[in-house]
Amino acid sequence: MNKTLSTSAWVAVALLGAGAVGVVAVRRGEPINALWLVVAATCCYALGYRFYSSFIAAKILALDSRRATPAERLENGRDFVVTNKWVVFGHHFAAIAGPGPLVGPVLAAQFGYLPGTLWVLAGAVFAGCVQDFVILLFSVRRDGKSLTEMAKEEIGRVGGFVAYTAVIAILVILLGVVALIVVNALKDSPWGTFTIAMTIPIALLMGLYLRRIRPGKVLEVSILGFILVLLSIWGGQWASQTPRIASVFTLQGTTLAELIIVYGFAASALPVWLLLAPRDYLSTFVKLGTIALLGIGIVVLHPTLHMPALTRFVDGSGPVFAGKIFPFAFITIACGAISGFHSLISSGTTPKLIARETEARMVGYGAMMCESAVAIMAIIAACVLQPGVYFAINSPAGVVGSTATAATATISSWGFPVTAADMLALAHAVGEQTLFNRTGGAPAFAVGMAHIFSQSLGGATVMALWYHFAVMFEALFILSILDAGTRVARFMIQDALGHIYRPLGRTSWYPSILATSAVIVAAWGYFLWQGVKDPLGGINSLWPLFGIANQLLATVALCLATTIIIKMHRTRYAAVTLVPLLWLVAVTFTASWQKILDRNPRIGFLAQARVLAAGPATGATARLIFNNRLDAAVTAVLVVMVALVLIESVRQWVAVLSGREESRVKESPFVMTRLAEDRA
Amino acid sequence: MSRLVKAARILLAALREIFDESAYERFLHRTQMASSPSAYAAFRQEFEESKARRPKCC
Numbered sequence: 001m002n003k004t005l006s007t008s009a010w011v012a013v014a015l016l017g018a019g020a021v022g023v024v025a026v027r028r029g030e031p032i033n034a035l036w037l038v039v040a041a042t043c044c045y046a047l048g049y050r051f052y053s054s055f056i057a058a059k060i061l062a063l064d065s066r067r068a069t070p071a072e073r074l075e076n077g078r079d080f081v082v083t084n085k086w087v088v089f090g091h092h093f094a095a096i097a098g099p100g101p102l103v104g105p106v107l108a109a110q111f112g113y114l115p116g117t118l119w120v121l122a123g124a125v126f127a128g129c130v131q132d133f134v135i136l137l138f139s140v141r142r143d144g145k146s147l148t149e150m151a152k153e154e155i156g157r158v159g160g161f162v163a164y165t166a167v168i169a170i171l172v173i174l175l176g177v178v179a180l181i182v183v184n185a186l187k188d189s190p191w192g193t194f195t196i197a198m199t200i201p202i203a204l205l206m207g208l209y210l211r212r213i214r215p216g217k218v219l220e221v222s223i224l225g226f227i228l229v230l231l232s233i234w235g236g237q238w239a240s241q242t243p244r245i246a247s248v249f250t251l252q253g254t255t256l257a258e259l260i261i262v263y264g265f266a267a268s269a270l271p272v273w274l275l276l277a278p279r280d281y282l283s284t285f286v287k288l289g290t291i292a293l294l295g296i297g298i299v300v301l302h303p304t305l306h307m308p309a310l311t312r313f314v315d316g317s318g319p320v321f322a323g324k325i326f327p328f329a330f331i332t333i334a335c336g337a338i339s340g341f342h343s344l345i346s347s348g349t350t351p352k353l354i355a356r357e358t359e360a361r362m363v364g365y366g367a368m369m370c371e372s373a374v375a376i377m378a379i380i381a382a383c384v385l386q387p388g389v390y391f392a393i394n395s396p397a398g399v400v401g402s403t404a405t406a407a408t409a410t411i412s413s414w415g416f417p418v419t420a421a422d423m424l425a426l427a428h429a430v431g432e433q434t435l436f437n438r439t440g441g442a443p444a445f446a447v448g449m450a451h452i453f454s455q456s457l458g459g460a461t462v463m464a465l466w467y468h469f470a471v472m473f474e475a476l477f478i479l480s481i482l483d484a485g486t487r488v489a490r491f492m493i494q495d496a497l498g499h500i501y502r503p504l505g506r507t508s509w510y511p512s513i514l515a516t517s518a519v520i521v522a523a524w525g526y527f528l529w530q531g532v533k534d535p536l537g538g539i540n541s542l543w544p545l546f547g548i549a550n551q552l553l554a555t556v557a558l559c560l561a562t563t564i565i566i567k568m569h570r571t572r573y574a575a576v577t578l579v580p581l582l583w584l585v586a587v588t589f590t591a592s593w594q595k596i597l598d599r600n601p602r603i604g605f606l607a608q609a610r611v612l613a614a615g616p617a618t619g620a621t622a623r624l625i626f627n628n629r630l631d632a633a634v635t636a637v638l639v640v641m642v643a644l645v646l647i648e649s650v651r652q653w654v655a656v657l658s659g660r661e662e663s664r665v666k667e668s669p670f671v672m673t674r675l676a677e678d679r680a
Numbered sequence: 681m682s683r684l685v686k687a688a689r690i691l692l693a694a695l696r697e698i699f700d701e702s703a704y705e706r707f708l709h710r711t712q713m714a715s716s717p718s719a720y721a722a723f724r725q726e727f728e729e730s731k732a733r734r735p736k737c738c
Contacts, residue, residue, distance in 0.1 A: 077710040078726075083697065090694030096737040171735075215720035218699040277724065281699055288698075341737045348735060481736055488735050507729065 010050065017043025024117055028309055034380045035302040037117055041376045045369045048125035053133060053365040060565060060573045061137050063357045068673040070144045071353055080144070080352045082675065085359040092350045093367040094284055096132075096342050097291065099178060099478050100335030100550075101375040103441035106448075107543060108332040109382040109390065110320040112310040115329045116379050123330070123337025124372035127580035131554060133364035134561045134577060135343045139351035140360060141667045147347040151560050151645070153666045154567070158648045162641040163556050164492070169638060170341060170549040171489045172520070175264070176527025177546045178478045180538050183256045183528070184440035185471050190249035191236040191431050191464075192471045193256075197249065198232035199279060199476060206278035222285040225278065229286065229476075233468050237431060253532045260482070261525040267483030268490050268517035276483050283477035290473045294377050297452050307383035307390065312414060319395035319411075320439070321540045322602035327591040331547035336375020338580065340553025342368065355675060381448030382441075388418025389426060389435075393444045396537030397437045407436050431464035439537035446470035489520045530627045533620060540602065541631055544595055548635060551588045552642045555581060559649040566653050567665045585646065592639040596632045605632035700727070 020040035023032065057063045074080040083091075108116040139145055145153075148167070152160025186192045206225045214220060239245045251259075267276055316324035321332065335341070346364055354360055382390060391400075391411045400407040404420035411418050427435045430450060435443065450466035491507060493516045498505015504512045531538025558581035565574050598604035601611040609628040612621055655661035696702045704715075704723050713719040 077706045081706065084690060084693060086690045087694045087697045087702075090691075091697050094698045095735075098737045100737065211717050211720055215715050215717055216701060216704040216723070218701050218704075219695055222699060271728075277727075284698060335737065339737065341735070344735045345737055484736050 010047070013043050013046055017047060021121075025114060025309075031304045031306055032309075033302055033304055034298055034384065037113070037305075037376055037380060038299060038302070040117070041121060041373060044121045044125055045373065048129065049365060049369060052125060053129065053361050056130065056133065056365075056573075056576055057358070057361045060568075060570050060576060061134065061357075061360075063137070063360065065356045065358045066673055067357055068671040068675075069140050069354050069357060070351065070668070071355055072673060072675055073668075073671055074143065074352075079349075082355045083353040085355065085362060088350060088353045088355075088359065089363050089367055091353065092345065092363050093370055094288065095345045095349065096335075096339075096367060097287065097371055097374060098335065098481055099181065099442075099474055100339065100341075101371055102378045102445055102474065103181060104333040104543075104547070105336055105375045105378040106382040106441035106445045107320050107394070107539065108329050109307055109379060110311060110313050110318040110394070111325055111329055112308050112314070113305055113379055113383045114309040115314070115325050116333055117376065119330055119333055120336045120372055120375045120379070123333070124368060124375075127554075127583065128336075128338035128342070128372065129365040129368040130576060130580060131338055131557055131561065132342045132346050132368040133361060134565075135557055136346040136351055136354075136364035137357065137360040138561065138564055139347040140354055140357060143668050144351040145347065147343050147557060147560070150347065150564075150666075151556060154560055154563050155645065155652060156648050159556065159560065159645050162645045163553070164496075165641060166340070166549065166553045166556060166638065167344065168489060168492060169634065170546070170553055171485050171492075172523045173527060173542065173546045173549050173634075174341075175482055175485050175489075175520075175524035176531065177539075177542045178481055179257070179260050179264070179524065179528045180531035180542060181440040181442045182260065182475045182478050183253050183532055184438055184537075184539075185442040185446070185475055186251070186256055187253040188250055188434070189432055189471070190246040191240040191468050192475065193249040193251055194239040194245070195229075195232050195236040195468055195472045196475050196479070198235065199229060199282065199472075199479075200275065202228045202232065203275050203279040203282065206282065207274035210278065211274070218281050221278070222281050225282045226285055226289070229282065229472065230469075233465060233472055236468055237464065240431060257525075257528050257532045260479075261521060261528065263479070264482050264486050264525070265517055265521045268486040268521065269514055279476070280480045280484065283480035286473050287477045290470075291374055291377075294381070294449060294452075295373070297449075297456075298377055298380055301452055301455050303380070303384045303452055303455065305380065305383040306386050308387070311387070316600075316603070319391060319399045321543060322600065323544070323591075323594065327587040327594070328544060330587045331544050331551060331591045333375065334547050334550045334554075336372050336378070338551070338554050338584070340550050340555070340557055342371075343553065343557035356673070378445060381445050381452065383448075384451055385444065385448050386416075386418065386422075388412065388416040389422065389447070390444055391416055392418050392423050393435050393438045393447060394441070395437065396439050396535070396540065398535035398537065400437075402437075404434070404436060429460060429463045430467035432467075437537070439539045441539070442471065442474045446474065486517065486520050486524070490516045493519065533623070534627070535624075536602070541605070541628075544591060545631055545635060548588055548591050548595065549638055551584050552638050555584045555588060555642050556645050558584065559645050563649050563652050564665055566656055567663045569663065571657065588642070589639060592635050595635050605629065605635070703727070 020036050023036045024040050071080050071082045105116050148160050148163045151163040202225055206221045209221045314325050388411050400410040408418050408420050446467050449470040450463045453466045454460050454463040494505050503509050531542050558577050561577040562574055562581055594603055596605055599607050601608040605628040609625045612625045656663045707723045
């Protein structure tokens with residue numbers, strides 16, 4: 001009876017999901033309700049988790065709850081700690097959920113809501129969740145080793161070297177891109193800049209509270225900090241309306257870029273834990289709270305999507321970024337579908353906390369599903385806007401024109417009517433002077449979020465507060481990624497340099513700290529500066545570059561996973577990682593080819609360099625030409641390196657399958673768990 | 681009701697882990713120190729040396 005009931009329930013879920021996906025995919029010409037996306041996503045995730053992840057767990061990974069994990073065997077109270085599975089889940093989700101699943105889907109909404117939604121759902125269930133799950137389990141079975149170490153052991157030295165280089169490259173490009181998003185969100189915005197500036201004294205106050213008054217009471221002080229941040233948002237309105245103060249906080253993009261570069265260097269090089277740690281906690285608190293709030297808001301208010309299912313820009317002529325759906329939608333949306341970066345988290349802290357192998361399914365597969373749900377929320381936030389408004393915010397001046405009249409005329413001519421008066425009214429409603437050319441995704445997401453919330457909580461009168469809350473939320477946790485990412489990259493470079501000259505590897509030796517911090521900050525600062533100066537808004541060049549780098553890392557992770565599966569004699573199931581791998585190879589290699597060699601100057605780096613060289617020479621021309629050639633070179637180097645890993649992996653597979661090489665995985669030996677059920 | 685309490689406990693434990701309160705408690709237990717400004721400073725120092733290396737995703 002129970003089995004019949006269960007089967008009937010799952011058949012109902014499948015039918016409901018199929019119906020909802022059908023409505024999302026087939027409905028044309030009239031707006032649909034966001035709830036269809038929510039239902040489609042919920043059913044897909046439920047089916048994927050219940051059936052696909054359990055299939056992988058049983059048939060490929062053979063999860064064994066009796067096998068002691070590194071958290072148990074190597075427990076030291078520091079890195080290796082046996083932890084409750086829900087606690088690990090929260091920890092893992094907090095680490096993987098960054099601005100990527102919010103920004104990427106907003107940018108890709110230029111194609112309409114359909115391509116992004118389908119990619120987020122299929123990509124997560126069949127690729128992203130699978131990658132996070134299998135890499136987590138493989139790391140658990142190897143004493144919590146990192147992706148780089150595992151790639152070196154299982155694929156060979158080339159695999160390890162490429163994984164290491166790809167991580168550094170991704171970090172550098174990522175930091176440059178996210179810094180650019182903050183600059184674009186805050187430029188000429190005294191309210192936003194004031195609020196973010198206020199987080200510095202708030203963080204200092206939190207730091208003092210933590211150190212002097214209530215040592216270690218982070219949750220308590222985070223709640224206090226959150227209240228103070230809310231007050232600073234409210235104070236930002238006053239600041240923006242007081243001419244003398246507003247003039248201090250009204251900054252150009254270049255000034256903001258300089259300030260962020262200085263901040264990044266200070267965050268990496270100086271012992272400013274008093275400032276950085278509290279800001280990090282504050283950003284995590286705000287991030288988790290806002291994601292939960294947005295999810296509730298979308299379900300309760302279920303707004304209507306005004307963006308069509310598909311726009312005319314599927315042909316590659318999009319103003320937000322150039323290029324067709326294939327491959328660029330799959331490069332632009334990474335974190336919500338599959339992100340190579342997650343494999344670093346799955347082989348970082350998380351495998352050292354898992355109490356039982358069987359919990360890897362919920363943590364690895366389940367947390368990625370939640371991340372994917374965040375991406376669906378971002379698609380909804382972008383698509384509730386009128387398309388004309390969406391394109392006015394996200395299109396760079398170099399594409400639509402630098403005046404309000406020119407921009408609205410261009411966008412209206414695409415079939416997305418919008419007027420200068422509409423945009424002015426919207427800008428005033430959210431407390432800004434203008435919303436034109438706010439590229440980067442963050443402002444559009446903030447307007448969408450404010451739009452959703454203002455339908456109920458306080459109405460249009462508090463739309464400005466919601467908008468600046470959303471901007472603060474994005475800027476705050478992007479800044480925390482900037483300082484954490486810069487330090488992680490610094491440590492990685494110091495580790496490598498330590499092999500050449502030992503003192504350079506010492507993380508407490510100041511000459512090494514200053515030198516390596518300067519190298520990392522100069523690298524991402526260069527990309528940031530390039531983006532700020534780019535007449536096409538920077539995002540057009542840098543986000544695809546970041547997407548390519550990130551998906552190439554996923555390619556390395558899936559090469560590793562497929563290699564291990566074949567070595568485990570589970571070749572008949574290798575398609576589980578091989579198919580996503582082949583898809584990513586097709587996507588990333590096509591995108592790289594087009595970004596380097598396409599004849600359209602809006603797509604191809606080299607074509608753009610040629611157009612610039614042929615045009616009138618201005619002061620910035622030589623720099624722009626160099627930037628484009630540099631971007632082409634970076635892309636080419638990454639692709640060649642990943643191609644090497646791919647070749648090396650295929651060589652391994654052939655050797656193992658043909659019997660020329662012994663099939664031996666480098667797992668830690670089996671040790672029976674001693675954990676009682678209640679402790680795990 | 682007991683399930684609700686259990687769920688609330690787990691949520692609080694997850695938040696305490698995410699916000700490093702549990703890590704600080706483990707540090708105090710491991711080093712046999714009482715919570716104090718100097719103990720917290722030592723914990724932060726150790727954190728900087730090891731856990732600050734952990735990446736955060738985009």
